[in-house]
Amino acid sequence: MGSRSDWETMRHAAETLEALGVAHEAKVVSAHRTPDRLYDYAKSAAGRGLKVVIAGAGGAAHLPGMAASMTALPVLGVPVESKALKGMDSLLSIVQMPGGVPVGTLAIGKAGAINAGLLAASILALSDEALGERLAAWRTAQTAAVDESPE
Numbered sequence: 001m002g003s004r005s006d007w008e009t010m011r012h013a014a015e016t017l018e019a020l021g022v023a024h025e026a027k028v029v030s031a032h033r034t035p036d037r038l039y040d041y042a043k044s045a046a047g048r049g050l051k052v053v054i055a056g057a058g059g060a061a062h063l064p065g066m067a068a069s070m071t072a073l074p075v076l077g078v079p080v081e082s083k084a085l086k087g088m089d090s091l092l093s094i095v096q097m098p099g100g101v102p103v104g105t106l107a108i109g110k111a112g113a114i115n116a117g118l119l120a121a122s123i124l125a126l127s128d129e130a131l132g133e134r135l136a137a138w139r140t141a142q143t144a145a146v147d148e149s150p151e
């Protein structure tokens with residue numbers, strides 16, 4: 001994520017991965033304040049054994065796109081809700097990538113962070129049967145938890 005201030009949103013991605021038993025790490029890597037850290041992180045990600053990158057940032061949210069420009073791993077972008085523009089700035093910064101450098105962009109805020117975790121797990125489950133079963137169980141539990149009655 002681009003800042004420690006993004007953790008309140010991005011922790012939902014981490015918690016989702018935790019619930020599914022997916023190994024992960026969480027780092028602050030700013031495209032603007034720590035460009036060298038971003039370069040090192042993106043360039044070394046695949047070699048360190050990472051399989052998917054979830055990049056959350058707000059405002060002029062260049063982190064996901066810049067990460068995607070430096071790794072062939074799938075990059076999932078989470079637009080963090082900004083104070084000034086409610087995350088519309090983050091969303092548009094992340095989603096409007098030029099053809100050739102994809103970022104899979106999720107919803108603004110908590111829902112996007114949760115879904116980034118789920119989508120990362122789905123990608124990993126393509127080659128991990130046990131994870132696929134955990135993901136299916138997670139979805140079944142979610143369905144069972146939805147009451148039909150509103151009261």
Ligand code: RP5
Pocket residue numbers: 001002003004005006030032056057058059060080
């Ligand atoms: C972005 O600027 C970060 O991703 C964060 O969402 C936003 C504000 O950062 P702070 O000023 O709170 O560190 O780079």
